[in-house]
Structure formats: structure tokens, C-alpha cells
Amino acid sequence: MSSRTGHIRENIVLYGALFANVAIAVAKFIAAGFTGSSSMVSEGVHSLVDSGNQILLLYGQARAKRAPDASHPFGYGRELYFWAFVVAILIFAVGAGVSIYEGWIHIAEPAPLRDPTANYIVLAVAACLEGTSWGIAVRAFNHERGAKSWWQSIRRSKDPAGFIVLFEDSAALIGLALAGVGVWASHRLGDPRIDGVASIAIGIILAAVAALLAREAKGLLIGESADPEIVGKIWRILDGHPAITAVNHVRTIHTAPDAVFVAVSADFADDLSMGDAETLIEEMETRMKAAVPELTSIYIRPEKREFAVHQSRPHDLDGG
Structure with missing residues (x-):
């Protein structure tokens, strides 16, 4: 298998979402041009932002x-x-901002109602494409999360691409429903301002999604520790060796979604020679990498338990 083919398969969620959003954005803007619907303009901007x-x-x-x-x-x-x-930031500034602005303009200056048939056709096609993309994202996410709950998996995920697409597609499906209701209600009640209200509602949803994604991305950008399961494996490997009398702390940080740096402080047996300590460290590194392939950098520091406790601040926590 070529590297290009492997790359596409690895990122099938992103490529699937990109294809769907480009096609949907074009269709939505065409429909908005024919019907003058503000919610369709908002949805077109939404899909365009998602493509970017x-x-x-x-x-x-x-x-x-x-x-x-x-x-x-x-x-x-x-x-x-x-x-x-x-x-x-783009979802918040462009997607949410344009949607709310378009809605406000159409409430302040309502456009004449036109035949909504094109809107309904585009919304139906968009729902099929977005639903397909959403299904691909859900399957990939479920494969990664295992037995964890959705929220727990999102909070612990170190790969933002998967949950960003999932959130975008979920927001897109909700937006399509709101746009459909807005178009239908505006024609049913003869009030084009309802379409503007739907556009504002879409913008509020995008703003909420953007805030949640920004929070998760910020944590990853600052630096998050590895999952407790990984820390536990490392701790058990170290604590189970007879030449290590105490494990002072195990501290980890993700340097990439699939790469972890770990720093260990451990109290070695007093009768261990320098040469034996070096051999022990090499052995521990080998066992740790075999048990946790994500470990790309390992630092093990021999340190007396009393000294390590004295040097640590009161709020320092082992394992993180």
C-alpha cells in the first residue's frame, strides 16, 4: 500500500467530511441565491467554514x-x-458571527418570501451527506473510545481531529434541522423574520460548539498528562522491581496524540552500584516501551524518597 493511500485511509474521517462539506456549501449558496433565505446563507457559511x-x-x-x-x-x-x-476560533468568529449577523439583518429588513422548493431539496441532500460523514465519524470515535463514555472519551482524547469532526457534523445536522424549520415556518406563517431567527439559533449553536472545542484544544496545547491507565502501567513496572524501593512520582505529558514523554523519580536500593543502576534504567526503559508503545521519551532519575518528598511542593500529585 502506498504512503498516499495509507494517509487517506488513516484520515478517512477528515476526507469524508471535507468532500461532504464542499459539496453541501456549493448547493446551499445556490439555493440561498434563488430563495433569499438567511438560514440557508448561514448554513452555506457553516459548511464553508467546516471545509476550511x-x-x-x-x-x-x-x-x-x-x-x-x-x-x-x-x-x-x-x-x-x-x-x-x-x-x-474560526467556527466562533466566522461561522457563528456570520450566522448571527445574517439572522439579525433578515429580522431587521425581511426579504420577500420566494418558492422554498430549492431549499428543501438542498437540505435533504445535505442531510444525507452530513449523515454519512457523521456516521463515519461516530464509528471511528466509538472504535477509539472503547468502554469509556462519550464525554469521558472526549475529555481524555489526545487527538482533536476525531472529536472536532464529530462535533462539527453533529452541529451541522442540528443546523440543517433548524434551517428546515425556519424555512417551513416562515412560509407557513407568512413571516420571513422567522427564517432570520433560525439563522441566529444556528449561530448560537456554532458558538457553543466553538467554545467547547476551544476549551479542549487549550488543554492539549498547554499540555495534558497521559491517561491514568498508561501511568498505572508505568508505575506497576517500576514498583514491581526488587531493586526499586519506592517510586516517588511518574509524570507524563503528550508531545503528540500518539507520543508521550515520561519523567520518573524512583528510590533505588542503597547497595546498587552505578553500573547496576545504569543497567536497571535501561531494563526499565525497555519494559516500559514494550508495555506502552506511545512512550517516545523516558527520563528516569534515581532519587531518595525523603529528598523527593522534600523537594516536591505540597500540591504536586504523583502520576501527572
């Missing part, structure tokens, strides 16, 4: 895979988190 977001995430993934160098010895993996934060 997928391109930014793909770009971020490519940049994050660059090899470590002198200026970035731990690699560029966290650059993906930066682009995830940019995506959240």
Missing part, C-alpha cells in the same frame, strides 16, 4: 509529523493542537 477546518486539520497533521530537530527535540506533534485551536 478539515483542510487546516489535515495541514496540522502533516506539520505535526515532522521529525525532531535541534530547535524542537521532542518533535512537532503539538502543532496539531495549535491548528485545532485555530479551527475553534
Whole structure:
């Protein structure tokens, strides 16, 4: 299998969402041009922003895979988190901002009602495409989350691409429903301002999604520890060796979605020679990498228990 084919399969969620959103954006803008619907304009902007977001995430993934160098010895993996934060800002500033603005304009200056047939056709097609993209994202997310709840998995996820697409597609489906209701109600009641209200509602949903994504991206950008399961594996490996009398702390940080740096402080047996300590450290590193393939950098510091406790601040927590 070629590297290009492998890349596409690896990012099938992003490519699927990108294809769907580009096609939907074009159709929505055409329908909005024929019908003058503000909610359709908002939905077109929404799909256009989502398309740009997928391109930014793909770009971020490519940049994050660059090899470590002198200026970035731990690699560029966290650059993906930066682009995830940019995506959240774009959803808020462009998607939500334009939707609320368009809605307000159409409430203040209602446009004459036109035949909504084109809107209904585009909304139906968009729902099918978005639903397909959403289904792909859900299957990929469920595969990753295992037995965890959805919220727990989102909070612990270190790969923003998966849950960003899931959130975008979920918001898109809700937006389509609101746009459909807005178009129907405005014609049913003969009041075009209702369509503007639907546009504002779409903007509020996008703003809420953007805020949630920004919160998650911020945590990843600042630096989050590995899952407790990973920390527990490392701790058990160290604590189970007879030459290690105490494990003072195990501290981890993600340098990329699939790369973890770990720093360990452990109290070695007093009768262990320098040469034996070096051998022990090499053995521990080998066992840790075998048990946790995500570990890319390991630092083990021999340190007396009393000294480590004295040096640690009162709020320092082991395992994180």
C-alpha cells in the first residue's frame, strides 16, 4: 500500500467530511441565491467554514509529523493542537458571527418570501451527506473510545481531529434541522423574520460548539498528562522491581496524540552500584516501551524518597 493511500485511509474521517462539506456549501449558496433565505446563507457559511477546518486539520497533521530537530527535540506533534485551536476560533468568529449577523439583518429588513422548493431539496441532500460523514465519524470515535463514555472519551482524547469532526457534523445536522424549520415556518406563517431567527439559533449553536472545542484544544496545547491507565502501567513496572524501593512520582505529558514523554523519580536500593543502576534504567526503559508503545521519551532519575518528598511542593500529585 502506498504512503498516499495509507494517509487517506488513516484520515478517512477528515476526507469524508471535507468532500461532504464542499459539496453541501456549493448547493446551499445556490439555493440561498434563488430563495433569499438567511438560514440557508448561514448554513452555506457553516459548511464553508467546516471545509476550511478539515483542510487546516489535515495541514496540522502533516506539520505535526515532522521529525525532531535541534530547535524542537521532542518533535512537532503539538502543532496539531495549535491548528485545532485555530479551527475553534474560526467556527466562533466566522461561522457563528456570520450566522448571527445574517439572522439579525433578515429580522431587521425581511426579504420577500420566494418558492422554498430549492431549499428543501438542498437540505435533504445535505442531510444525507452530513449523515454519512457523521456516521463515519461516530464509528471511528466509538472504535477509539472503547468502554469509556462519550464525554469521558472526549475529555481524555489526545487527538482533536476525531472529536472536532464529530462535533462539527453533529452541529451541522442540528443546523440543517433548524434551517428546515425556519424555512417551513416562515412560509407557513407568512413571516420571513422567522427564517432570520433560525439563522441566529444556528449561530448560537456554532458558538457553543466553538467554545467547547476551544476549551479542549487549550488543554492539549498547554499540555495534558497521559491517561491514568498508561501511568498505572508505568508505575506497576517500576514498583514491581526488587531493586526499586519506592517510586516517588511518574509524570507524563503528550508531545503528540500518539507520543508521550515520561519523567520518573524512583528510590533505588542503597547497595546498587552505578553500573547496576545504569543497567536497571535501561531494563526499565525497555519494559516500559514494550508495555506502552506511545512512550517516545523516558527520563528516569534515581532519587531518595525523603529528598523527593522534600523537594516536591505540597500540591504536586504523583502520576501527572
